[in-house]
Amino acid sequence: MRRRQETAGKEGGITWVARNPAPSYNARVHKADTLFAIVEQLRSEGVDARHALADTDLTPTQLASHNCRMSYRQLEVVIRNALRLSTNPAIALNAGSRVCVTSYGMYGYAMLSSRTLAEVVDLTNKYIRIGTPCCMAVMTKSETSVLCCLSPMHWYDETTEIYRFAVEFALAAHQKVIRDLLGPQFVFKKIMLRYGRPKHSALYSEFFGDQIDYRQAENGYEFDAAHLHAPLPFADPRSNAMVSEICETMLLEIEQVSDMAGAVRRILVENLGHMRRLGDVAKTLNIHPRSLRRALAAEGTSYSEVFSSIRAELAIRYLRETDMTSEDIAYRLGFSDAANFRHSFKRLIGVPPSEYRRNAKHGTVQNV
Missing domain, CATH: 1.10.10.60 (Homeodomain-like)
Incomplete structure (x- = not known):
């Protein structure tokens, strides 16, 4: 299994896990699509967007612009606002389900114009940071299955609600994007979670089915490798090559930011x-x-x-x-x-x- 570097520290019986590398926490260079999905979910629950964006230095008008850029610090503030303002235990799952393949801009169009899901897996491993994910994803293909390991970007303690929010959002968003590509019948074969069973675990079954294992070494999901070879409906090699070049430039801009x-x-x-x-x-x-x-x-x-x-x-x-x-x-x-x-x-x-x-x-x- 391909893994990201992992180190751990322990203090007073509390274990902290850090995975590297993570993108800049403070620099406002990241697309605001993840933040937008969370704010829109809060709005659907009756929360004013200004309250959802409190302490971020962002306004609803700025967030609505396709040029809006945010930092992971601002994303963390909005997640904490969501946990405080929402009474909905499915807030992260619902927000993640608002993401669609085109939400990711050029990265999304690169996935959409791919010939097969196998190409999408390769794109994800290379360009996922362009999409400002809550979790870094590393996808590994085998003859029988595909395994995706998810590591929250800047939140290392799996006992916290912000860590769980990041994982729930990522799982829901990944499922929605794959369904956009393959159809609504797609389901994960299995889900793995580092943390224990939460109080709202019944919602996990509603979103993902019953094959969910807790207190595992990694967060992530697995699906059947047979999905990798099905032709995708909007495949276009010429367009894919063009948007992949744009993704390369965007990724370089993010990686060059000091953090x-x-x-x-x-x-x-x-x-x-x-x-x-x-x-x-x-x-x-x-x-x-x-x-x-x-x-x-x-x-x-x-x-x-x-x-x-x-x-x-x-x-x-x-x-x-x-x-x-x-x-x-x-x-x-x-x-x-x-x-x-x-x-x-x-x-x-x-x-x-x-x-x-x-x-x-x-x-x-x-x-x-």
Whole structure:
């Protein structure tokens, strides 16, 4: 099986998994199709698009433009807004099902003009990042089946709702696109998920059937290899060659974007509890600390902001999933004392740790 590089870090019984490479987290160079599908689903549920886009610096008018570009940071904000604003447990599944093959622009037309699904699989492995997916996809063909492994782009903890949202969206979107190409009768043979069975697992059966395995080594799906050789109805080799060249240019533009903040984030995630100083991270990246500071500043952030974000995420995990005291959490995360931890947490999250934990037990905090 072809796999993306995977590393893991563990801190306080909580495991974080990071897969590389991921596209830029901060740069606004990505097509907004995924974000658009989520906002449209929220609108169908009665949520004002302005509320769905809160804290993104994007307006509904901008999002409606075919030239709209977004960052993965903005996509994360919208996903968190969706988890907070929607009462629909199928929000991610329904949003993903709004995606059609032409939603992906040139990448979609490259799939549509392919001769067979086998060519589409090759295109997916090469150009999927053009479509701003929630999950990276790696598809492997064998004589009997096709396996697609899905890895959320910037969300590494499978216990969180944002991780599950990314996987659900990706599964629904992939199924919809393949049905656009082969017809509505297409079904997955099997689905694999890294996380445990969620409360709304019955919805999975409605969308994908009953062959669903939880707590697996990978997220993904499998389908019969016989589908690979069926001729596609809109095959056009000349058009396919033209749009594939455009896809190559678009992919190069995305890959050339610097994402130092994303690199720092991945290093910290992989080394939680062992690496806290900027100098240590710079050494791992094989650059001078001053160069790292300048690169982060050019992306509109700083080492302290990235580090604080990671530390806040882990603090939330501890508060929600363990009985650790504020003193224990402060020590584990490297704060000088519990008071310093409480002050930092309230500044970042808006409420003291004790209030956050109390609200979490009653289900009244924003999903993380």
